[in-house]
Amino acid sequence: MEILLQQIINGLVQGSVYALVALGYTMVYGILGLINFAHGEVVMVGAMVALAVIKVLLATALSPVLVLLLSLLAAVGVCMALGYGIERVAYRPLRHAPRLAPLITAIGVSIVLQTLAMIIWGREYHAFPQLLPNASHSIGGAVINEVQIAIVLVAVLMMAGLLLLVHRTRLGRAMRAVAENPSAAALMGVNINGVISTTFMLGSALAAVAGLMVSANYGIVHYYMGFMLGLKAFTAAVLGGIGNLRGAMLGGVMLGLIESLGAGYSGALTGGMFGSNYQDVFAFIVLIAVLIFRPSGLLGERVAERA
Amino acid sequence: MSLLEVRDLKVSYGGIHALKGIDLDIAQGELVALIGSNGAGKTTALKALAGLLPGTGQVHYAGQSLHNLPAHQRVRAGLALVPEGRGVFARMSVEENLHMGAYCRDDKAAIVQDLALVYTLFPRLAERRAQLAGTLSGGEQQMVAMGRAMMSRPRLLMLDEPSMGLAPMMVEKIFTTIREISAQGVSILLVEQNAKLALEVASRGYVLEGGKITLSDGADCLLGSDAVQRAYLGA
Ligand SMILES: Nc1ncnc2c1ncn2[C@@H]1O[C@H](COP(=O)(O)OP(=O)(O)O)[C@@H](O)[C@H]1O
Ligand SMILES: [Mg+2]
Numbered sequence: 001m002e003i004l005l006q007q008i009i010n011g012l013v014q015g016s017v018y019a020l021v022a023l024g025y026t027m028v029y030g031i032l033g034l035i036n037f038a039h040g041e042v043v044m045v046g047a048m049v050a051l052a053v054i055k056v057l058l059a060t061a062l063s064p065v066l067v068l069l070l071s072l073l074a075a076v077g078v079c080m081a082l083g084y085g086i087e088r089v090a091y092r093p094l095r096h097a098p099r100l101a102p103l104i105t106a107i108g109v110s111i112v113l114q115t116l117a118m119i120i121w122g123r124e125y126h127a128f129p130q131l132l133p134n135a136s137h138s139i140g141g142a143v144i145n146e147v148q149i150a151i152v153l154v155a156v157l158m159m160a161g162l163l164l165l166v167h168r169t170r171l172g173r174a175m176r177a178v179a180e181n182p183s184a185a186a187l188m189g190v191n192i193n194g195v196i197s198t199t200f201m202l203g204s205a206l207a208a209v210a211g212l213m214v215s216a217n218y219g220i221v222h223y224y225m226g227f228m229l230g231l232k233a234f235t236a237a238v239l240g241g242i243g244n245l246r247g248a249m250l251g252g253v254m255l256g257l258i259e260s261l262g263a264g265y266s267g268a269l270t271g272g273m274f275g276s277n278y279q280d281v282f283a284f285i286v287l288i289a290v291l292i293f294r295p296s297g298l299l300g301e302r303v304a305e306r307a
Numbered sequence: 308m309s310l311l312e313v314r315d316l317k318v319s320y321g322g323i324h325a326l327k328g329i330d331l332d333i334a335q336g337e338l339v340a341l342i343g344s345n346g347a348g349k350t351t352a353l354k355a356l357a358g359l360l361p362g363t364g365q366v367h368y369a370g371q372s373l374h375n376l377p378a379h380q381r382v383r384a385g386l387a388l389v390p391e392g393r394g395v396f397a398r399m400s401v402e403e404n405l406h407m408g409a410y411c412r413d414d415k416a417a418i419v420q421d422l423a424l425v426y427t428l429f430p431r432l433a434e435r436r437a438q439l440a441g442t443l444s445g446g447e448q449q450m451v452a453m454g455r456a457m458m459s460r461p462r463l464l465m466l467d468e469p470s471m472g473l474a475p476m477m478v479e480k481i482f483t484t485i486r487e488i489s490a491q492g493v494s495i496l497l498v499e500q501n502a503k504l505a506l507e508v509a510s511r512g513y514v515l516e517g518g519k520i521t522l523s524d525g526a527d528c529l530l531g532s533d534a535v536q537r538a539y540l541g542a
Contacts, residue, residue, distance in 0.1 A: 170410070173399075174410065176398070177410075180396050180398055180399075183378075186358075186359065186379050187378060187390065187456075188379075188408060188455070189379045189411030190379055191377075191379045192379070
């Protein structure tokens, strides 16, 4: 029973991170019909930038809380600029090209960012310092620490904020208009390029926050960390129904739970043949199953292929 | 002086010359019809004027050249297009669609007033204000598209085949509203395949054939002319 509860807690924490990253995939897909495969790398850059800022500021007398906030701000700023730049340089020139072209470019951008990160920060694993006391609390025999509590709370707040933005503000209405009918949106006076840039920047800001979350949770940062995380968040977006914001949130949390429960019980269920080191397999079993049985995802509408 | 002055406007799609140099004038407050058969280039002309398609030639609006002005800034200048097929935002409510029409404005109080005006123009929309636009009938969607365009407070309203696919009753309603909008002083460029209908509300008309203007005259003269009678009115 404690194991079940513990796996659920772990799953919710990891799922919150997946959900934030999945939102970036789904927002861009919703508005451009494009899978931005470089998005995972934005998470990695967020983590790297946060770590670099922390290293510099730790040498000063600033309070740890302030250091954490400043590193978060820096990561968000850099990632927003990066997201803007990726769209401007890699995708905008291909806006009217056949769909395969931006897909290949996206993979190219991803490789470029990974390689750049490797050159700048090296191949080694970096320890991510623990800035604040991280007490553990026990609920019904399971353990959750304060970083994990913060991760879930911040993720919930950010998701609520995003939903409010998209459904209750002028910018959000413009985003939905461009997603649905770009030329009609232009006829209303919406600057389509501006809205698309803003969408990339919003998704990248969420990615930066997610980058800081995984780093603080696992205490490790690495130039390759965005690859698997990005792939899983993409899976979460597909699971929820790509293009659908609530779907990305639901898909993220569900994928976190599936992975965590799968890893917790696969050893026992298979007589020790598949242990918890097979955790990553579950995400891809989910991806394949969704693509076969419900390609539109849990909350997705069965939309016809976009023109 | 004309509100809209078009000289030698040419538009092509790759190698296909859809507009081969047209001239067109609309005076302030005028209702002008642009008629022509399917494929003549009517939609192309409106899209080019709205800034959705690049073209060559001179387009002056309110004394200003529109050269290189992107579509989203032309609305701000008072040039609105109700596109062919209506282009309503299906997943937004009727009222949200209307608010999208006022996207380029920030005079909140006046927007509320204009919303009320649109609802008096189209009482049917007031009943359905919370309904998703995608679930409306074709005629109601046409009302949303026209109301949405009116929310931008246009000086020149361009309508692309507003009667397309509508039941006769609905067509009548839409054309009554076109007259009302015109009576408010809004200049209108009305594109129609239904030449008779268009020329009955317009004061002047142009006939577009194969990307060229072949006739232009007072609406009554065009209605009476043999060429128009034969080509478009099935006489
Ligand atoms: N996107 C396009 N690509 C290529 N040709 C087009 C495109 N849109 C329209 N055309 C061509 O341009 C001509 C004018 O079309 P259009 O302006 O839609 O005519 P109308 O509105 O008068 O029916 C037609 O021959 C049509 O086939
Ligand atoms: Mg047409």
